[in-house]
Amino acid sequence: MLEVRNLSKKFGNNVVLDDVSFCVGREEFICLLGESGSGKSTIAELLIGLHEPCQGEIRWAEDSINCTQYVYQNPDRSFNPFWSMEQSLLEPLLLQKHSKKAALKKITSMMDHAGLPVELLKNKPSQCSGGQKQRMAIIRALLCNPRLLIADEITSALDPQTERTIIELLKEFQSSYHMSVLYITHRIQAIEGVADRVLVLDKGSIVESGTADEVLKYPRHPYTKNLLEACMYFEKRKKSIV
Numbered sequence: 001m002l003e004v005r006n007l008s009k010k011f012g013n014n015v016v017l018d019d020v021s022f023c024v025g026r027e028e029f030i031c032l033l034g035e036s037g038s039g040k041s042t043i044a045e046l047l048i049g050l051h052e053p054c055q056g057e058i059r060w061a062e063d064s065i066n067c068t069q070y071v072y073q074n075p076d077r078s079f080n081p082f083w084s085m086e087q088s089l090l091e092p093l094l095l096q097k098h099s100k101k102a103a104l105k106k107i108t109s110m111m112d113h114a115g116l117p118v119e120l121l122k123n124k125p126s127q128c129s130g131g132q133k134q135r136m137a138i139i140r141a142l143l144c145n146p147r148l149l150i151a152d153e154i155t156s157a158l159d160p161q162t163e164r165t166i167i168e169l170l171k172e173f174q175s176s177y178h179m180s181v182l183y184i185t186h187r188i189q190a191i192e193g194v195a196d197r198v199l200v201l202d203k204g205s206i207v208e209s210g211t212a213d214e215v216l217k218y219p220r221h222p223y224t225k226n227l228l229e230a231c232m233y234f235e236k237r238k239k240s241i242v
């Protein structure tokens with residue numbers, strides 16, 4: 001549904017992306033993995049047209065252009081702070097000319113699926129937890145019927161258990177809504193058993209790509225090996241502290 005070819009991007013003299021190519025297939029769950037500053041968000045921002053590439057092209061399948069939703073690391077960016085969650089979630093459906101009654105029915109069923117109490121709809125964003133807001137940000141994005149959902153470090157501020165619950169919810173929604181997901185993270189352990197394919201980004205270049213099993217179990221590039229080792233080190237430390 002999407003093909004990125006030889007994409008390069010500079011900000012001033014800073015080369016942020018260098019000759020990046022990859023594809024996203026229909027209903028694929030792709031993980032873009034890399035350290036902070038490797039250029040992950042810049043790729044996502046090029047995909048949604050926030051910046052122009054210096055070189056290269058982004059080709060969309062015809063039915064997928066303008067059907068991308070972006071979920072941010074900070075869920076507050078998805079909501080108007082002065083509106084109730086109900087107002088924020090209703091907005092995309094009312095714009096699609098759903099009746100308020102039908103829209104609320106759809107929203108409450110999705111909240112139920114996501115394990116969220118409907119009472120939260122009366123709250124403002126500041127009255128919800130980070131994990132609750134992030135689940136509602138995903139629901140709000142889905143209400144716009146995306147073909148591709150870009151999730152940019154959406155769980156990096158959450159504890160590992162909430163992170164896992166949210167990733168699993170995203171995976172479930174991905175198959176029931178027949179969409180593709182580009183899941184951006186620096187946490188390799190978060191995507192185990194969920195991603196179909198993994199792209200590893202180092203200093204603006206894709207250094208390794210393959211199925212999640214190939215990349216996580218048999219990494220070839222030294223950068224990926226280092227990321228995995230660092231991850232295992234932190235896991236071991238966490239266990240020894242507990």
Ligand SMILES: Nc1ncnc2c1ncn2[C@@H]1O[C@H](COP(=O)(O)OP(=O)(O)OP(=O)(O)O)[C@@H](O)[C@H]1O
Pocket residue numbers: 011014016034035036037038039040041042043153186
């Ligand atoms: N609008 C911009 N103007 C100038 N430089 C930018 C801009 N956006 C990003 N950069 C630079 O591009 C580089 C890559 O940033 P980017 O946000 O894409 O990395 P990232 O991998 O998403 O990092 P993180 O995981 O910390 O969010 C950084 O050096 C950053 O300072």
